[in-house]
Amino acid sequence: MDPVRRHRSEAALTLAIEDLVVEFHSGRGVARVVDHVSLTVWPGEIVGLIGESGSGKTLTALSVLGLLPGNARIVTGTIRLSGQSLLDLSEARRRETRGERVAFIPQDALRALNPVLRVDMQVGEPFEIHRHTPWEEAKRKAVELLAAVHIRDPAARAREYPHQYSGGMQQRAMIAMGLALDPQLLIADEPTTALDVTVQAQVLKLLREIRETHGTSILFITHDLGIVAELTDWVYVMYAGAIVEQGSVEQIFQHPSHPYTKALLRATPTIHTVHSELVSIPGHIPLPNELPEGCRFVDRCPVRFERCSEEPPDFEVGAGHTARCWRCEAGP
Amino acid sequence: MSDLATSGTAAEGFSSRLSWRRHGLLGIGAILVSLVLLAALFADFIAPYSPYELNVVNMLQAPSWAHWLGTDELGRDVLSRTLHAARISVEVALVAVTIGLVGGTIVGIISAYFGGIVDLVLMRLMELLFSFPAILLAIILMASLGTNMLNAMIAIGIIFIPGFSRLARAATQAVLRQEYVEAARTIGMSDLRILGREILPNVSTPLLIEAAVAFAYAVLLESALSFLGLGAQPPEPSWGNMLNTGRGFMAQAPWLGIVPGMAMFLCVLGFNLLGDGLRDYLDPHLKD
Numbered sequence: 001m002d003p004v005r006r007h008r009s010e011a012a013l014t015l016a017i018e019d020l021v022v023e024f025h026s027g028r029g030v031a032r033v034v035d036h037v038s039l040t041v042w043p044g045e046i047v048g049l050i051g052e053s054g055s056g057k058t059l060t061a062l063s064v065l066g067l068l069p070g071n072a073r074i075v076t077g078t079i080r081l082s083g084q085s086l087l088d089l090s091e092a093r094r095r096e097t098r099g100e101r102v103a104f105i106p107q108d109a110l111r112a113l114n115p116v117l118r119v120d121m122q123v124g125e126p127f128e129i130h131r132h133t134p135w136e137e138a139k140r141k142a143v144e145l146l147a148a149v150h151i152r153d154p155a156a157r158a159r160e161y162p163h164q165y166s167g168g169m170q171q172r173a174m175i176a177m178g179l180a181l182d183p184q185l186l187i188a189d190e191p192t193t194a195l196d197v198t199v200q201a202q203v204l205k206l207l208r209e210i211r212e213t214h215g216t217s218i219l220f221i222t223h224d225l226g227i228v229a230e231l232t233d234w235v236y237v238m239y240a241g242a243i244v245e246q247g248s249v250e251q252i253f254q255h256p257s258h259p260y261t262k263a264l265l266r267a268t269p270t271i272h273t274v275h276s277e278l279v280s281i282p283g284h285i286p287l288p289n290e291l292p293e294g295c296r297f298v299d300r301c302p303v304r305f306e307r308c309s310e311e312p313p314d315f316e317v318g319a320g321h322t323a324r325c326w327r328c329e330a331g332p
Numbered sequence: 333m334s335d336l337a338t339s340g341t342a343a344e345g346f347s348s349r350l351s352w353r354r355h356g357l358l359g360i361g362a363i364l365v366s367l368v369l370l371a372a373l374f375a376d377f378i379a380p381y382s383p384y385e386l387n388v389v390n391m392l393q394a395p396s397w398a399h400w401l402g403t404d405e406l407g408r409d410v411l412s413r414t415l416h417a418a419r420i421s422v423e424v425a426l427v428a429v430t431i432g433l434v435g436g437t438i439v440g441i442i443s444a445y446f447g448g449i450v451d452l453v454l455m456r457l458m459e460l461l462f463s464f465p466a467i468l469l470a471i472i473l474m475a476s477l478g479t480n481m482l483n484a485m486i487a488i489g490i491i492f493i494p495g496f497s498r499l500a501r502a503a504t505q506a507v508l509r510q511e512y513v514e515a516a517r518t519i520g521m522s523d524l525r526i527l528g529r530e531i532l533p534n535v536s537t538p539l540l541i542e543a544a545v546a547f548a549y550a551v552l553l554e555s556a557l558s559f560l561g562l563g564a565q566p567p568e569p570s571w572g573n574m575l576n577t578g579r580g581f582m583a584q585a586p587w588l589g590i591v592p593g594m595a596m597f598l599c600v601l602g603f604n605l606l607g608d609g610l611r612d613y614l615d616p617h618l619k620d
Contacts, residue, residue: 065517065518067514067517067518098517098519099519103519106511106514108511111510111511111512112511112512112514114512114516114530115512115534117533125519125521126519129522130520174515177519180519
């Protein structure tokens with residue numbers, strides 16, 4: 001098992017999602033978008049949650065924040081943050097956790113910043129909200145935070161508006177805001193998708209640095225396997241609302257076990273596959289109300305057999321490494 | 333350094349956008365509005381005579397060097413009364429527009445933010461107010477509140493609430509779709525703080541433009557009420573009651589009607605031009 005995960009008691013977990021089910025209720029019926037998801041993040045660990053668009057990874061994250069859209073509902077499951085059950089908290093107590101104990105870094109930083117407020121007013125805002133810090137001091141702390149995320153000339157740049165920042169700086173400012181109160185958990189929802197590759201590398205480096213210096217746990221949501229390989233310690237692969245494979249980053253990349261994970265890896269260009277052809281996965285992710293019988297990947301699976309009409313359980317294929325596929329029944 | 337650079341480009345943009353061809357009307361509006369505001373503020377110093385001083389010997393005098401715009405049926409100086417009337421008009425319009433702006437913004441933002449049944453009830457209430465002709469509603473309100481200037485301000489203010497509330501609601505709905513509102517929730521902002529910090533600053537521009545246009549309308553409504561004897565009470569001068577008096581002397585002393593009428597016309601024109609000009613100037617869609 002991964003060194004971070006070894007010899008730890010469950011009580012130390014930063015985030016423990018257990019058996020989470022989220023459903024959408026609409027006029028056309030019920031759509032189960034997160035289906036019995038269990039996921040853990042340990043202190044100081046960077047966990048990748050990967051999957052295609054529509055696989056339910058963002059909704060899983062929003063469940064942790066308690067910010068699901070109005071027509072979505074948590075049916076069952078528990079979410080614990082450092083042992084405290086979040087779903088039992090009142091909305092007011094829940095709000096106190098946001099920004100203070102869990103921070104969220106969104107995909108598009110420019111659209112997540114208020115266009116009419118100066119950057120320091122926004123980066124310092126968590127102090128104002130949770131600590132009732134006076135404005136002048138909050139703004140001073142914002143400058144320190146901007147310096148900490150390597151924004152040059154932070155005192156001057158803090159007085160600017162978000163549109164005067166480059167894309168990378170906007171994302172840094174969002175990270176600075178997230179870091180303000182030194183939260184235990186940082187949830188990053190594809191924070192580098194909108195950025196150039198070089199800027200992307202700088203942001204990833206910054207996230208690693210934050211983990212080293214603050215011991216912050218990071219749940220990193222992405223569809224980019226390259227980032228997962230580079231940044232994360234532990235990986236969850238999500239498909240159509242369920243986690244189909246989990247393992248350490250080495251296990252996932254060296255011994256992918258679920259056919260979906262294998263297909264994802266074949267569909268990603270790397271230095272080793274430069275001469276071989278990229279393979280796209282045929283078909284598309286099924287809609288939550290059109291899931292096939294049995295295994296949810298069956299329609300797109302190249303190695304399906306009779307057994308797949310029955311829903312497979314998680315099979316252990318390595319230390320802590322599980323895959324939800326009948327092909328793994330016999331072991332790795 | 334960077335401050336200097338940005339202010340430089342901002343000033344360039346400002347002067348090129350203020351070209352006469354595109355913003356001449358805004359300028360005319362601004363000049364007319366400033367004249368009205370100056371008259372209102374400094375009526376005591378500018379006016380050559382007291383607006384109340386009776387001088388029956390001089391009644392119904394035509395414009396002359398002593399009385400530039402003539403005298404009325406009681407011998408009062410028309411210029412002085414017109415200048416003082418500007419003060420009442422501006423006062424009433426200012427208070428009324430403030431009531432409408434604040435009330436309408438609160439109703440509209442709450443309606444859009446909470447949605448559902450709150451939205452339904454508030455908007456039906458606003459439509460009820462909207463369904464009355466403005467002057468009729470003002471007369472009903474004045475009749476039930478009693479005739480004095482404060483009640484005129486309140487009545488006109490209430491008339492403005494539905495218009496502002498619709499505008500605020502539409503603008504808020506647009507802002508609510510923005511990601512920064514969602515991002516504000518992720519750092520633990522409360523509803524009240526989101527309303528004040530994220531939504532209000534982003535919806536204020538269209539509301540302020542609407543306020544300039546509403547100002548013109550408020551001046552007209554105040555005059556209409558005073559004309560009907562429901563607003564400013566004699567001897568207090570108001571363009572509306574001056575016009576009403578002038579109506580009786582159209583043949584002998586036409587300046588009694590023409591002067592307050594022109595004042596009203598220029599004031600309303602000024603605020604309308606200012607409102608339209610500001611809209612064009614501030615609207616990003618009309619910038620090229």
